[in-house]
Amino acid sequence: MTQWTYVIMAYGLGIAGTAGLIGYCWFALKRAEARLDALKRK
Amino acid sequence: MHGFANPTRFLSIARPLTPAFMVSGLIMVAIALFLGVFNAPADRLMGETVRILYIHVPAAWLGMAGWTSIAIASLVELVWRHPLAGIAARASAVPGAFFCALCLATGSIWARPTWGTWWVWDGRLTSMLVLFFLYLGYIALADASQKDAAAGRGGTSRVAAIFGLVGAVNVPIINRSVVWWNSLHQPASISIGKSAIDPAFLWPLGMAVIGFSLIFGAIVLMRMRTLLADIRIEARMRRLAAA
Numbered sequence: 001m002t003q004w005t006y007v008i009m010a011y012g013l014g015i016a017g018t019a020g021l022i023g024y025c026w027f028a029l030k031r032a033e034a035r036l037d038a039l040k041r042k
Numbered sequence: 043m044h045g046f047a048n049p050t051r052f053l054s055i056a057r058p059l060t061p062a063f064m065v066s067g068l069i070m071v072a073i074a075l076f077l078g079v080f081n082a083p084a085d086r087l088m089g090e091t092v093r094i095l096y097i098h099v100p101a102a103w104l105g106m107a108g109w110t111s112i113a114i115a116s117l118v119e120l121v122w123r124h125p126l127a128g129i130a131a132r133a134s135a136v137p138g139a140f141f142c143a144l145c146l147a148t149g150s151i152w153a154r155p156t157w158g159t160w161w162v163w164d165g166r167l168t169s170m171l172v173l174f175f176l177y178l179g180y181i182a183l184a185d186a187s188q189k190d191a192a193a194g195r196g197g198t199s200r201v202a203a204i205f206g207l208v209g210a211v212n213v214p215i216i217n218r219s220v221v222w223w224n225s226l227h228q229p230a231s232i233s234i235g236k237s238a239i240d241p242a243f244l245w246p247l248g249m250a251v252i253g254f255s256l257i258f259g260a261i262v263l264m265r266m267r268t269l270l271a272d273i274r275i276e277a278r279m280r281r282l283a284a285a
Binding site: 001003004006007009010011013014015017018021022025026028029032033035036039040042 | 275
């Protein structure tokens with residue numbers, strides 16, 4: 001493997017992981033807020 | 043400080059701050075990584091692999107900063123009984139664990155071409171791995187105590203807060219590990235007021251650290267808002283069940 005392969009592996013992991021974490025937290029927040037709004041309307 | 047104890051007041055501040063932190067953080071990280079990959083020079087000894095620095099160092103910083111946040115919030119929860127402190131501590135755990143894992147993974151990737159091995163059981167790497175396990179333990183404990191409290195079984199977040207406080211002993215151990223024990227890992231290149239890193243590497247690194255910290259802040263705010271919404275849902279469900 002060349003040095004760039006290791007760089008791409010690290011960047012891929014960092015960018016994909018961070019994007020995944022942001023997405024997971026964002027959808028969890030939206031789901032919780034939607035549930036709360038639905039309960040408020042009851 | 044107790045002025046922010048009111049969740050409604052906290053939410054009115056957190057709602058506009060979340061996208062502000064996230065957008066500014068993403069822009070800073072994008073610029074920093076672009077400069078790190080395309081503008082910064084290769085290192086004399088490490089060659090192109092030095093570019094892993096711009097992911098690995100912010101991840102290491104946030105892995106340790108995440109637990110420091112848990113410890114400070116746990117102390118505030120235990121001593122001053124600030125109602126949002128426990129939520130702040132729990133909200134810091136998942137992003138802290140993620141960045142700790144990212145630090146270990148990128149460190150391992152960086153170690154292979156520079157040290158010739160993916161892993162060594164030295165002080166720095168082992169203490170960082172211990173921190174990751176502490177995060178997993180804290181997440182499980184905080185989750186279990188929250189469920190016990192919700193089920194009326196008397197569980198409180200105090201156990202998790204004590205664990206968060208005691209676990210903070212590992213943070214200075216990680217920091218000093220390269221001084222106390224022989225290690226393949228290099229000693230600290232940056233200390234208060236001085237740096238051994240060339241400005242060509244230092245500027246993108248500083249931007250990456252600030253940018254990832256802003257993203258971390260936005261994630262903590264999102265998780266705090268989620269936990270607050272979950273608590274309100276729980277309270278409302280109980281009221282509906284009692285009615």
